[in-house]
Amino acid sequence: MLTTNKIELANQALQQACEKMNKRFRLGYHIMAPANWINDPNGLIQFNGEYHAFYQHHPYDEHWGPMHWGHVKSKDLVHWEHCSVALAPGDECDIDGCFSGSAVDNNGELTLIYTGHNYTDKDNDIFYQNQNIAVSTDGIHFTKVGENPVIAEPPEDSSHHFRDPKVWKHEDSWYMILGNSTKDNVGRVILYRSADLRKWEYVGVLAQSAGDLGFMWECPDFFELDGKHVLLFSPQGVEAKGDLYKNLFQTGYLIGEYDYETNKFVHGSFEELDHGHDFYAVQTLLDDKGRRIAIGWMDMWESNMPTKEDGWAGALTLPRVLTLGENNKLLMNPVEEAELLREAEHNVCTNQVISGSFTAETNSEMLEVKAVFDFTGSRPESVGLKIVGGQEETVLTYNTSNQKLILDCTKSGKPEDGVRSVTTEANGELVLRVFIDRSSIEVFTNNGQATLTSRIYPNESRTGIELFSEKGDVTVKELTYWTLKDIWE
Template sequence: MNTLQQAQDAVQLAAQKMNQRYRLGYHIMAPAQWINDPNGLIQYKGEYHAFYQHHPYDESWGPMHWGHVKSKDLVHWEHLPIALTPGNDYDKDGCFSGSAVDDNGQLTLIYTGHIYIDKKADTFYQTQNIAVSQDGVNFTKVVENAVIPEPPADSSHHFRDPKVWKHENNWYMILGNSTKDMVGRVILYRSTDLRQWDYIGVLAQSDGSLGFMWECPDFFELNGKHILLFSPQGMEKQGDLYNNLFQTGYLVGDYQYDTNHFTQTSSFTELDNGHDFYAVQTFLDEQSRRIAIGWMDMWESNMPTKADGWCGALTLPRVLTLSEDHKLLMNPVEELKTLRNAEYPALRNQTITTNYLVPTNEALLEIKAVFDLRNEQAVCLKIRGIREEETVLTYDYTTKKLILDCSKSGKTEDGIRTATLHVEHELTLQLFIDSSSIEVFANHGLATMTSRIYPTEERLGFEVAAGANVKELTYWTLNDIWK
């Protein structure tokens, strides 16, 4: 309890000193200091819970704790006390990522314990552990820890990020892992009680092109197919693909529980093509929606908020669906409409002959734009500052490319990201713009792009370039959930 209280006191003290310039208005953040991966996403006793990797003593990564928020509607979040702190023999250097389940009314967290052998040399080992709660706020690590003390014999020391679910009478756990030869893979365990686990085998493994380690795996069924979602480390850039240091993507296939055989029916596909999207985790809510939340930052990227006393945020919650051609689609949850403060219809059924500026200095915006593409080659939408800053979204009909350019909004190096988007006649864009982020949903989830932006100018508004045939242009000012 002392370590929990010390961590809580530290983050509250840091929050009092924090610079607010880039603080987000409707995204999950810690009160202060560092966060990364989302953990333990679950709807428990009617409320949504999200945990996250958290360092309460610094704005940079360090010994991982579990921060905690909850919500009744996936939109308005409440900070709760820190849930997990490291310090036991099995997790003394970090409570790393994991998941959550409801075990007969007991909220159960399953997480990786991190223990350094030599911190300077970055040699370590990892264990899998359990913590439980009756009230959804206060957690106790179980005496059986570590419930999985070591990886399989053919494994490297990379052995982390348990995702647990129940099928019929058994619990299943997948883990991100690599072989001794550093080939990324996902491995599977089974249990009847969450305490004693049997190693079943390899669920899926890289063919050599998908990196040296598969982090943050997730496995679930959609529309009769099984989806293996994971974050590979070490993939080589290929044109517009894999431009971030690490990616998050998925494989589609068929799975048989009795044989543990996952048959891939698709190649690896990136889930989001922006700058800042990683370590995605999903959960099934009481409406049977598969909802995903990711870390809205990227390793080794420029993070100006560190100078302000905080770093890291989570994406908006997104509903996952599978298209008929087995593409995973992401769209913002319907509840986000409750963020809307005022609606402003700007244009309808007009051809823009000169650049059209919609003036607004609001920092928190949702924009819906629908373009008729039958008579044009490109569409350009700019989020503009009062002088030179801008975030530019362009669709090129000839190349079928959606291009997000943040090079004049805080990403002066490597500022452009591109997604392939096949559109025939109509382009629909839904944009969520926060103080230091943009999330783009194109044609109802056929492409998504998520990036942090760091403007220094007051906002002038947003602008549609000349030549566009606008069917609809509407925007909403959004409320700040943290104020």
């Protein structure tokens, strides 16, 4: 079957699935497929003046399956438009899946670099993986190149886990990193170099677990930020430790100094990037404003996904700008274009002392909330906000003594394992910027010092935003909320 026919069939399947889909939890301003399953963001790039985001996609089912590449594009990172399915598996190089990868602009040719997934014994999950290329001049329709696979097999000391290429150009050479593991199941990231994107030379190991960071490092990304080099990746097999590593798999970063001549990456310790339930496989792009923009998968493997009953599963986070804070801490904040989502603005209070709680009534399903608590005059035991709907609530609590910010989704669709927390300093004031969609919450504190991203699944209509202070008064410097538009209507 020709690739174009596979693409047409996938698009037709999506159109039919859309007609049967239940939209109760459909998000209003996040990237989703038209229907059925998605996971990792792929190929984030700015090409011919537009932002493109691809994603792992199964257009025939709401569960994970043979991976295709779905595709959306936008002029402003806010208003997204669905495009044709970009890649479909089934060729000799990618018989069972077009797995995750990246995109580059090669002199006006949009080039996708992706992993081909090929089973030798599907029942026992035995497979091999290789790296492939597809190209486009219009940014919509892609052709797989005849040289595929451009990297046929992993290094000799490698296991069969060999995927998720991230490619970039430095001086006159292309570089590719890949998620990988050794034959002894030690997670690592390996590096290749090429002059033409077709013939690749193995350079060596960029970074590797010392034994405590899992058996496989998925979805790596490597870039320079404010004079430092940052390696993002998603390690599999890291054991939970207190408030850390609570999800099945994690996403985090190493920051340090890198030398292209010697391939030496001297870095600090691994840090988690987001502390909510649903954040994985983050990928970045550098845009024409010089911003390093990150988007993650807003779900988690083997978690409960009630939307499967409705004919779809999976979404991507809001685009976020990465910056480097003090002590080499990576900060994440929503792109400024997120303000384009705002409709009505409601300034609820300014410099108001509260003891106990008060509620701002709103039935909007899509909100941006800004709450600023001032601790200079008093020090209550805890403060926070609740997103309330009938008997349901999503609760954010900040404990001033141990400086823990706690997100509790137990009463909003996560009755088991519903709590996540992160330690974050808020000595003078706590600024909470919260984005709520029909089935998600994204929390940004004190200019990106901490973030928590989780899916929520409320069954009752929203009734309001409640602020509270426990065991002491607090001054609320500001409570403002905006109702947000639905970009998909």
